Amino acid sequence: MDSTLFFLTLTISVSSVPWLVLATATSCDFPAIFNFGDSNSDTGGLSAVYGQAPPPNGETFFHKPAGRYSDGRLVIDFMAERLGLPYLSAYLDAVGSNFTHGANFATAGSTIRPQNTTFQQTGYSPISLNIQFYEFNDFHRRSQTYRNQGVFEKLLPKEEFFSRALYTFDIGQNDLTAGYFLNMSGDQVRAYVPDLMNQFKTIIQYVYDQGGRSFWIHNTGPVACLPYILDRLPITAGQVDHIGCVGPVNDVAKYFNTKLNETVVELRKQFPLAAITYVDVYSVKYTLISKAKELGFVEPLKACCGPGGKYNYNVKVGCGWKGVVDGREVEGTSCKDPTVKINWDGIHYTEAANKWVFDQIVGGAFSDPPVPLAMACHRQ
Template sequence: MAVILFLFSLLLVSPMALGDIHFNYPAVFNFGDSNSDTGGRVASGLESISPPYGETFFGRPSGRFCDGRLIIDFLMDAMDLPFLNAYLQSVGAPSFHTGTNFAAAGCSILPANPTSVSPFSFGIQIAQFLQFKSDVLQLLAGNTKSRRYIPQADFFSKGLYMFDIGQNDLAGAFYSKTEDQIAALIPTILLEFETGLKKLYDEGARNFWIHNTGPLGCITQNIAFFGKDPSKLDRDGCVAAHNRGARLFNLQLHALCTKLRGQLSNSNIIYVDVYSIKSDLISNYAKYGFEYPVTTCCGYGGGQLNYDSRVPCGHTKILDGVPVTATGCNDTSEHVNWDGIHYTEAANFHVASRILKGIYSDPPFSDKMPFLIKPKY
């Protein structure tokens, strides 16, 4: 029944509703964390992922922390561009002609420290872009054979720069800081983000597409760790403090985008309210054809969350002398959450489809930033 409802909901999102004009960007350069990582962390050697990751679309793990495609994959599809290859990916001679992806799971906006999950902070990703651009321009000056695999020189000024980062700064801080301390930290986080954006602008970037952070309190991992006291949960069963922190971060991020529009001449800065889309999905999951808003699809433990941090998705661990395995569910389209942290492909498609309506962005899509075509599912 859930599958039927889900497919029916997709039919309601018609190309006419989304428009059939696509962006005219020759390339996309993406910066982010696991929400948009298309293989960066795995290519770095920091982590490997095993089946059932990738099972829904790719048939095998694809470097994505999902059962299939991510939001960025659907957005690339909507722009009629190929999926982005990770900057660190080398095996298979990937093409970077239409851009590349610097995102890496676990990264933060603030510089990494010895306890960070990933060394590829936002500043490092910016540095990687600068190196990438320098190498590309050098190749273009002397090697015509490589032109089909790398961006053209003007792609750096005409391309779209996408950002989905900041979630790990907030989520990680909740393990050691109070809510007030986290609120005081947000301006520092956003100053680092602003510094990175201005470096890209100085390099000729003009088109910026910035996702805010989602409802952190609705991530299954956070509910399991911080939500043991029911009084800490909101009406959707999400950790209230985490969601307050995310909303405060987003409020200040939105203000930063508004400020930068006035400072960076000829820039096109789009702020995308992913929080509202994801929050609406969690609150009204049945309306959109889902059955489980926070129950993990690939997990262990059963119950309302089906999540145990000791047994990651696809792994077998020994608990109390007994081997147990975190396996995938029978129907991923029934679940919003995939592995306790990340969304399923079905949920990612829903979010991408809502983004493409144009009403969740500031400014809304217009002649300068037109509607996109519906992504293929």
């Protein structure tokens, strides 16, 4: 055989080995999920602390408020379903919780780094990512102390689950919007992204030190396509892209995602025993919004549940609440058919949109490496 051809054949064969191994690998059989994040994956944390998200939240699937800022299930709920696990109980929710197969530390309004403001002042949660880790650390230790005591055996995870679990992260959106709402420029927001990455990297290391080996990390979505950004930020015509989103703000989100991807690469080198999957939900969500009509959705930049107005959003009157706007009382009510809407309340997605996003990412098409959810324990 010609030496050049032999070398080419050998190169192709060797480079294909990881994917051949993956193709024949078995599913990971994750016994639990431990989730960290903000409202995109909060299943009841903020509701447990500051009061239940009011109706019509939860109306489509749960038929009542269920701690989620949506009409139904979130992406994390669909992930749990696919892995054959129950929906995650919020760590902060003391009533009716079962943590046998994991816990959810995500809290609406959370950021990677502490905001040094109160929830009442800004709407950002004091339960930042470092606090969520402290909660996890305490949960890991105390769950094993109490697990063998009476009823707790059926409510708390086995010790082995912590090393076999899937650790999921979806956080960072609020870190970006917090800067804009403090009247920072895009350049000023970009300037603190490296600090966010350092803090994020530290938390991954802490979880790794606790035994975590399988990580599924979402990047941040196109925040500048959300009604609460379109309604609250001063926007000039030249800043709006072809689908109506604020281009410069989305550019900062993409910068954040680039740095997050670079951080994941560094983490893989630092922790070769870990399987770390980076998931590009930005591309999925932007496609959903830009091709809404083709995909069966309407008014992609307008909320389903709100008090009226151009984007059906007002910062003073949230979904399910009453308030006074321009001298008249209004109420945040649900639209007729949430199943054809992408945005639920100006900030969060509807169940229908969450399901569409999940369907795109579950198979690994938007992951780096391109592994499906059920095989995210396999290192590449």
